[in-house]
Amino acid sequence: MSKVVTLSAAVSAPVVFKEMIDKLAAKDPQFAALIQEMDTREIIAECVKSAVDALCANHADITRAPAVLDYYQKAFAGKFHKIIKSRAFSRGIGISVDEKTGTINFSADDYQHQSEVKRLKDLFHQYFIQEALKAVLEILGYNIEASREVVKDANTGAEKVMLSLCAGKER
Amino acid sequence: MKTIAVEIGPDGKMSFDFHGFEGETCETEEAAIRALLGKMCVSTLAEFARKEAERNAGQQIAPIRQKQ
Numbered sequence: 001m002s003k004v005v006t007l008s009a010a011v012s013a014p015v016v017f018k019e020m021i022d023k024l025a026a027k028d029p030q031f032a033a034l035i036q037e038m039d040t041r042e043i044i045a046e047c048v049k050s051a052v053d054a055l056c057a058n059h060a061d062i063t064r065a066p067a068v069l070d071y072y073q074k075a076f077a078g079k080f081h082k083i084i085k086s087r088a089f090s091r092g093i094g095i096s097v098d099e100k101t102g103t104i105n106f107s108a109d110d111y112q113h114q115s116e117v118k119r120l121k122d123l124f125h126q127y128f129i130q131e132a133l134k135a136v137l138e139i140l141g142y143n144i145e146a147s148r149e150v151v152k153d154a155n156t157g158a159e160k161v162m163l164s165l166c167a168g169k170e171r
Numbered sequence: 172m173k174t175i176a177v178e179i180g181p182d183g184k185m186s187f188d189f190h191g192f193e194g195e196t197c198e199t200e201e202a203a204i205r206a207l208l209g210k211m212c213v214s215t216l217a218e219f220a221r222k223e224a225e226r227n228a229g230q231q232i233a234p235i236r237q238k239q
Binding site: 024028031047142163165 | 172173174175176177178179180181182183185191195198199200202203204206207208209210211
């Protein structure tokens with residue numbers, strides 16, 4: 001029996017602790033309060049969209065897909081914000097944002113394609129972090145330039161993507 | 172001019188490089204960035220990672236496949 005499931009993810013959340021808010025509150029209590037009260041779900045959904053746009057624009061083998069299919073090519077009925085696929089994995093990965101918690105979920109039938117699905121999830125995660133950072137820096141008044149570099153691992157020959165942002169503002 | 176260069180690696184880890192900041196201003200700015208990012212990402216990705224860890228520990232929802 002094959003089915004589409006919510007996948008385990010190799011996500012490493014940015015390490016942010018309560019001390020960061022406390023530290024900020026000591027300097028700027030109003031801004032700290034603003035951050036705590038901010039509803040970021042719409043921003044997260046927008047970042048998901050932008051991350052998929054950037055992913056598809058920068059990687060020729062990755063495109064949007066109309067549906068998430070299982071091993072038997074049966075479409076999964078779940079609702080997704082975005083669906084991506086690659087040449088090596090055409091069943092598609094559904095990306096959704098939980099409207100209550102803001103949690104990002106990936107859904108796919110990764111049978112026999114675990115490594116490709118992991119590559120796609122990791123790439124999405126990397127682009128999502130870049131988009132989230134862009135949103136944060138824009139809120140703080142920076143002008144931003146984003147860039148991307150593909151480097152080959154000297155040992156394995158595998159391609160790795162390095163994303164970077166350069167942000168600036170007048171003093 | 173204040174500038175910040177950020178690199179995001181394949182594992183999603185970030186490295187910051189601040190220029191034109193002085194002392195505590197730089198620390199405060201980094202705190203603001205991380206706090207805002209935390210509001211956007213930690214509440215989402217960290218929770219996701221936690222749920223996945225719980226899910227993996229259970230294993231019962233993993234798909235069971237049969238040979239064709």
